[in-house]
Amino acid sequence: MNENIQVLMSTYNGEKYLRNQIDSILSQENVNVSILVRDDGSEDGTLKILEDYESKGQIKLIKGQNCGFIRSFLELIDSSDKSDFYAYADQDDVWMSDKLISGIERLKKEDTSKPLLYCTSLQRVNEDLKPLSVQSYPKLKLSIYSQLVRERLAGCTFVLNKNLRDMLYGSSKLDLEYSHDSWTVLTCWATGGKVVFDNSPHILFRRYGTNTSVDGGGLKKRIKHELRYFGKCRNQRFKAVKKLLDFRADKIEGDNKVILKSIRDYKTSTRATFRLAFNTKLDCGIKMSNFITRIVILFRCF
Numbered sequence: 001m002n003e004n005i006q007v008l009m010s011t012y013n014g015e016k017y018l019r020n021q022i023d024s025i026l027s028q029e030n031v032n033v034s035i036l037v038r039d040d041g042s043e044d045g046t047l048k049i050l051e052d053y054e055s056k057g058q059i060k061l062i063k064g065q066n067c068g069f070i071r072s073f074l075e076l077i078d079s080s081d082k083s084d085f086y087a088y089a090d091q092d093d094v095w096m097s098d099k100l101i102s103g104i105e106r107l108k109k110e111d112t113s114k115p116l117l118y119c120t121s122l123q124r125v126n127e128d129l130k131p132l133s134v135q136s137y138p139k140l141k142l143s144i145y146s147q148l149v150r151e152r153l154a155g156c157t158f159v160l161n162k163n164l165r166d167m168l169y170g171s172s173k174l175d176l177e178y179s180h181d182s183w184t185v186l187t188c189w190a191t192g193g194k195v196v197f198d199n200s201p202h203i204l205f206r207r208y209g210t211n212t213s214v215d216g217g218g219l220k221k222r223i224k225h226e227l228r229y230f231g232k233c234r235n236q237r238f239k240a241v242k243k244l245l246d247f248r249a250d251k252i253e254g255d256n257k258v259i260l261k262s263i264r265d266y267k268t269s270t271r272a273t274f275r276l277a278f279n280t281k282l283d284c285g286i287k288m289s290n291f292i293t294r295i296v297i298l299f300r301c302f
Contacts, residue, residue, distance in 0.1 A: 003104050004032045005085040005159070010072040011037060014091035015045040017206065022053055024095040031100045034083070035059040038076050041066030046091075073155075073180035074172035077165065086165050088181065090156045092206050094129060099202035103159030106196055115164035115193030117185065120157040123201035127208060134201055139285035142197060144189035144256055147182070148237060148263065149284035149293045153195070155181025157203055160188075167191045167248060174247060178240035190244055190260060191251040234301050238263060267300050274298075 007025050011018065025035055037050055037059050047063065054061045062079060064072065073088065080086060085104055089095075103118040110116050124132040137152050146152075158181065167187050176183060188195055241263045245252065252260060259281070266276040276282075277297040283290055296302050 002030055002032045003084045004034070005087060005100055005104065006080055006083040007033060007035045007087045007089050007100075008073065008076040008080060009035060009037045009089040009091060010040055010069055010076060011042060011046050011050065011091045012040040012066070012069070012072075013042050013044045013046060015042075015049060017092040018046060018049050020094050021089065021091055022059065024093075024097075025089060026058060027097055028095065028100045029097045031104065033100065034081065035089075036062070036076060036080060038062040038064050038072050038079070040064055040069065040072045070176060070178070070180050071172060074168075074174075074176065074183075077168050077180075078170060078172045080165065083162065083165075085159055085161055087159045088155045088184075093156055094125075094204040094206075096202045096204070100159060102198065102200075102202050106198060107159065107161055110194055110196065112161060113163065115167050115188045115191050116161040117164055117188045117193065117195045118157075118159040118198065119153045119195065120198040120203065121201045122154055122157065122203060122205040124207050125204045127206060129204055129206075132207060135205070136199060137197075140197060141283060141285040142195050143281075144186070144259060145279075145281040146284040147185050147189060148241075148259070149282050150286060150289045151179070151182040151185065152284065153181065153185055153197075154205070155179070155184065156205065158184060160184065164188050164191075164193060167193070167251065170247070174243050176240065176243065178236050183240065183244075186240065186244060187248065190256050191248055192253065192256070238266075238302050263302065266297065266302065273300060276302075 025033060039047055039050060041064065050061050053059045087100060107116045107118050121137065122135040124135055126132060140152060168184060185195060241260050245260055245264055262276050266272050277294045282293060
């Protein structure tokens, strides 16, 4: 018997590739798939395309005001229907036909009473879907500590179980600056869940123009990339942790609560700042990210 899965997609001015993506979702094998789309105030032909699919009963459509992709995805979570599993979708990729069933079968091997999240590597392609490279996240570490150092996993690959969706429900009211996919991973770990990773890509991940990946780049390029990343994310993790501790206080226990509280309180004293900065568990598998994270903490910009 096929499992039920609801795909959550946020759109904004995505008319160029939208039909390719929706058709690839509707063509998923061995699952009962439904699609919930929230349009974030598109000004091109996106709504017309979505209304066409809606008129055929192929999607459920929410026409929203422009609020940005973070809030849009969080509203999708809060508007989602009852299902066994859920997945996030960007508007411009193409999914391989086994994408969803691969995630479901992997999650069913775990303790399904806990929040569970499945994610994969990415097959990068150009605008014409010609292969570029596979983004496989070398030296990837899966833990709450790794997630707090660097958000490496792509939301467009996620499949989550109902328990994780329930942990996320209500997030649209939190006024988050933290991305929806990073919030999903952090919530999963914090509430005692598990994240599993599949090295095989099941998605064609479109790249526009020149590939800006720093994979294999020199030291100078890596440093510039890392500094730009942490500058963009200034204080985001600190704010997200504070909100999560309030949001799911009754579900966070043990070592997860210890590390999150140490982040919440790290600005209260010099000792607390240094204790967090030199916590050896904060390790994402990228030495430069680990180093810069410690600098960011010492400057109290985490």
